[in-house]
Amino acid sequence: MQHTKDEFVETPVIDHPVECESPNDQVAEESLIGSNIKYLFVGVVFGIVFVKAEIISWYRIQEMFRLHSFHMYGVIGTAVVVGMISVFLIKKFSIKTMQGEKVIFHDKQFHWGNVIGALLFGLGWAITGACPGPLFAQIGSGFLVVIVTLVSAVAGTWVYGLLRDKLPH
Amino acid sequence: MLEILRQPWPWYVAGAMIGLTVPALLLLGNKHFGISSSLRHICAACIPANIPFFKYEWKKEAWNLFFVVGVLLGGTVATYFLSNPDPIVVSGKTVAALQELNIEVDHELMPASIFSFENLFSLRGLIFFVIGGFLVGFGTRYGGGCTSGHAIMGLSNLQWPSLIATCCFMAGGFIMVHLLFPWLMSL
Numbered sequence: 389m390q391h392t393k394d395e396f397v398e399t400p401v402i403d404h405p406v407e408c409e410s411p412n413d414q415v416a417e418e419s420l421i422g423s424n425i426k427y428l429f430v431g432v433v434f435g436i437v438f439v440k441a442e443i444i445s446w447y448r449i450q451e452m453f454r455l456h457s458f459h460m461y462g463v464i465g466t467a468v469v470v471g472m473i474s475v476f477l478i479k480k481f482s483i484k485t486m487q488g489e490k491v492i493f494h495d496k497q498f499h500w501g502n503v504i505g506a507l508l509f510g511l512g513w514a515i516t517g518a519c520p521g522p523l524f525a526q527i528g529s530g531f532l533v534v535i536v537t538l539v540s541a542v543a544g545t546w547v548y549g550l551l552r553d554k555l556p557h
Numbered sequence: 558m559l560e561i562l563r564q565p566w567p568w569y570v571a572g573a574m575i576g577l578t579v580p581a582l583l584l585l586g587n588k589h590f591g592i593s594s595s596l597r598h599i600c601a602a603c604i605p606a607n608i609p610f611f612k613y614e615w616k617k618e619a620w621n622l623f624f625v626v627g628v629l630l631g632g633t634v635a636t637y638f639l640s641n642p643d644p645i646v647v648s649g650k651t652v653a654a655l656q657e658l659n660i661e662v663d664h665e666l667m668p669a670s671i672f673s674f675e676n677l678f679s680l681r682g683l684i685f686f687v688i689g690g691f692l693v694g695f696g697t698r699y700g701g702g703c704t705s706g707h708a709i710m711g712l713s714n715l716q717w718p719s720l721i722a723t724c725c726f727m728a729g730g731f732i733m734v735h736l737l738f739p740w741l742m743s744l
Contacts, residue, residue, distance in 0.1 A: 409702040410591025410710070412618050418586070420619060427588065427620040428627035430581055433574070435631020440562070440639060441571030444632070445666040447647045450655065453727075453734035456648040459568050464708060466572020471590075471713030474580035483584065491583050496701065496711060498718040505699025506707070506722040510729015511737070512692025515685055517667065519704040520697060521592040523690075524625045528632025531667050533674050536682075537690035544694025545596040549610035555699065 413492040414485070438525040446517030453514050499557040505548075562639050565646075579713050588620055591706030593697035595625040658742040684741055700725070 418424065438444050443463060451457035477483065478491050485491060513519055516537050518526055523541065526534040548555075582588040599622070601615035644664030652662045661670045676682040697703040700722050702711065708726065711719025 409706045410589040410594040410618075410621060412620060413587035413589070415587075418617075418620075420616065423586070424620045424623040426585055427582070428623040428630075430578065430585070431624040431627020431629075432631040432634065433627075434578055434624075435628035435633075436635040436639065437566065437571050437574045437631075438628065439632050439635035439666075440566040440641075441568065442565055442645060442666060443571065445645060446668060446672070447645060447651065447655075447662065447666070449730070450734065451648050451651045453730040454648075454651055454654060456650045456654075462568030463572040463575065464704070466569050467575040467709050468712045470573050470576025471579040471709050472715070474576065475583075475713045475715075478580060478583060485584050485587050487586060489587055492587055493714055494589070496716040496718040498721065499701070501699040501701055502707075502718045502722040503700075503725050505696045505701065506725030507696070507700075507729040507732075508692050509696025509700050509703065510726040510731075511733045512689050512694075512696055512729075513704075513726060514730040514733035514738070515689035515741075516693055518693070519592070520596060520693060521625075521628055521703070521705055523693070524592075524629040525632035525635075526667065528629035529636040529666065530633075531672055533672055533677060533686065536677060536686040537693070540687045540690025541694030541697075542596050542599050544691040544696070545593075545698045546600045546604060546606075546608075546611075546694075547691075548695050548698040549597070549600060549608045550606075552610050 409496075411494070413489075414487060415489055416487045434521070435525045435528060438522055439529055444518065444522040444525045444529065449514060449517040501555070501557050504556070559639075563641055565641055575709065576713075579710055582624075586620070589706075590710040591621075591702055592625060592628075593694075593703040593706060594618065595621045596694050597698060598622055658739065660742070680744055684744075696729075 441463060442448050443460070448457070448460055452460035483491065518537070520541065523534055523538050527538065579590050582590050597611070598615045598618050601611040601613060605611040645666060647662055655662055660668055663669055671681060671685050677686065701707065702722065704726065707719040707722040712723065
């Protein structure tokens with residue numbers, strides 16, 4: 389485990405970039421387009437997988453929460469196992485990034501949002517049939533009405549930012 | 558080859574590829590897998606409104622926006638070039654349960670009886686698009702991440718808050734489908 393940014397840990401509710409749950413820890417300078425375009429390609433592969441394995445399907449999410457199909461459990465379970473092994477290997481062999489930097493890991497600090505917020509997200513996941521990733525893939529697949537869902541999700545994020553200090557964490 | 562790609566991909570192929578996104582992003586440039594953050598960056602870039610939570614150097618996190626644009630384009634590529642000619646196979650039990658709620662199971666990935674523009678200004682539209690989307694955006698940020706950031710990246714890094722969050726995602730989904738959904742569909 390890395391503890392490079394532990395000084396931030398005092399406040400459970402987070403200050404950027406640690407509070408950003410998927411932070412960019414690269415030290416080397418990046419250009420807006422040139423450096424970032426490779427993530428677009430990773431995203432394309434990811435989006436194809438989402439559609440081809442029918443993870444973006446509203447029916448698959450219904451099946452999952454009705455325990456009528458193993459599919460989604462298989463997908464998430466395999467992803468977690470492969471992710472765990474990858475992270476283990478990166479730590480064990482101190483594998484460096486393409487830029488030759490040490491890979492940084494962050495410990496997450498528990499706060500009550502992990503319960504309340506996660507429950508609310510679960511409710512929304514079951515209605516929309518999508519977590520944030522599939523929302524984008526659904527729009528790309530031609531379900532253009534999902535743009536409304538995405539705009540609502542941005543609005544939800546914004547309202548959280550607005551009310552954050554008043555919410556229990 | 559193309560024929561194989563056109564078939565629905567099995568869970569172990571999809572799961573492995575999603576899992577490999579974690580080391581891919583880490584090794585490409587110390588980026589942490591997590592998609593809901595993109596929603597926050599959109600707020601920071603477009604409507605920060607002087608809210609401290611959105612005042613940060615979003616351009617440094619712009620990789621996340623490139624990633625989600627890629628996901629959208631990937632959806633287009635898969636649908637228009639690699640689409641499965643056969644109708645989607647839905648579990649018989651789910652079909653029966655949905656029929657009981659008057660949701661017609663069609664052959665697309667999403668039921669047209671819900672996800673169409675005709676429903677936009679109806680009660681269904683309000684529930685499925687507006688309220689559903691709001692819960693996704695509000696809940697993920699309050700919860701500190703979504704399925705990618707918590708369930709996959711967080712669990713890969715053995716973070717117990719992510720385990721709690723993942724269990725709560727699932728609990729929320731079960732509550733919606735089994736307790737609230739029948740009521741919502743009767744409105």
